[in-house]
Amino acid sequence: xxxxxxxxxxxxxxxxxxxxxxxxxxxxxxxxxxxxxxxxxxxxxxxxxxxxxxxxxxxxxxxxxxxxxxxxxxxxxxxxxxxxxxxxxxxxxxxxxxxxxxxxxxxxxxxxxxxxxxxxxxxxxxxxxxxxxxxxxxxxxxxxxxxxxxxxxxxxxxxxxxxxxxxxxxxxxxxxxxxxxxxxxxxxxxxxxxxxxxxxxxxxxxxxxxxxxxxxxxxxxxxxxxxxxxxxxxxxxxxxxxxxxxxxxxxxxxxxxxxxxxxxxxxxxx
Ligand SMILES: [Fe+2]
Numbered sequence: 001x002x003x004x005x006x007x008x009x010x011x012x013x014x015x016x017x018x019x020x021x022x023x024x025x026x027x028x029x030x031x032x033x034x035x036x037x038x039x040x041x042x043x044x045x046x047x048x049x050x051x052x053x054x055x056x057x058x059x060x061x062x063x064x065x066x067x068x069x070x071x072x073x074x075x076x077x078x079x080x081x082x083x084x085x086x087x088x089x090x091x092x093x094x095x096x097x098x099x100x101x102x103x104x105x106x107x108x109x110x111x112x113x114x115x116x117x118x119x120x121x122x123x124x125x126x127x128x129x130x131x132x133x134x135x136x137x138x139x140x141x142x143x144x145x146x147x148x149x150x151x152x153x154x155x156x157x158x159x160x161x162x163x164x165x166x167x168x169x170x171x172x173x174x175x176x177x178x179x180x181x182x183x184x185x186x187x188x189x190x191x192x193x194x195x196x197x198x199x200x201x202x203x204x205x206x207x208x209x210x211x212x213x214x215x216x217x218x219x220x221x222x223x224x225x226x227x228x229x230x231x232x233x234x235x236x237x238x239x240x241x242x243x244x245x246x247x248x249x250x251x252x253x254x255x256x257x258x259x260x261x262x263x264x265x266x267x268x269x270x
Contacts, residue, residue, distance in 0.1 A: 011096035023171040026184035061125035067113035124194035142212040167191030167239035232268035
């Protein structure tokens with residue numbers, strides 16, 4: 001059975017659109033999975049026992065979120081990650097982005113979690129992800145997020161938010177809609193997050209996430225972006241809503257990663 005809808009098998013035609021989007025290159029692919037496959041998936045993930053909790057988060061910046069770290073994903077989900085990491089799909093992404101050195105990762109659902117869930121009042125603050133493949137240090141350059149929940153209504157929130165290069169101002173909001181995929185260029189300036197969920201009647205915001213890497217340490221050099229196109233190394237780094245938040249003891253891990261990020265940022269300009 002086909003998994004990805006063949007209407008998305010030739011993304012070279014959308015390269016210009018991808019690079020024209022602000023604040024950083026991205027594209028929305030609706031009806032991403034084949035209709036039949038998505039119906040099967042809907043049935044399976046609506047059962048209660050399909051996902052054994054991996055790791056949970058509940059803090060100021062990562063609220064009511066759980067990820068599938070170190071768990072076995074059901075086949076109906078892992079088949080999708082397999083296709084998203086396949087040679088053919090990576091070729092499609094190469095044509096969309098022009099990154100000829102693009103690679104999938106072998107890390108899988110152990111050090112990086114592919115499946116995420118968010119519950120009532122959940123939200124995810126502005127952040128950039130890890131900058132390197134945990135297994136080989138290659139630069140992290142691209143993300144795909146697939147929205148899996150059915151019955152989602154716009155007033156539940158849960159959009160993917162894309163922020164300015166400092167991670168402070170929302171520039172673009174990609175609404176949560178079932179079977180929609182979002183692909184975005186992941187640079188040290190690609191700050192993103194999740195809009196707070198509200199009145200979502202116990203429905204979970206389910207997403208699948210796969211990231212891609214580049215064999216070049218200067219993967220964005222040919223790109224004309226609204227921010228420096230130099231990649232640098234950093235950990236997952238959050239931007240807190242108010243400057244005073246950095247002084248709170250409970251936020252120290254966030255403050256520490258931001259300091260490290262700022263140092264690497266300065267070094268990248270030398
Ligand atoms: Fe992220």
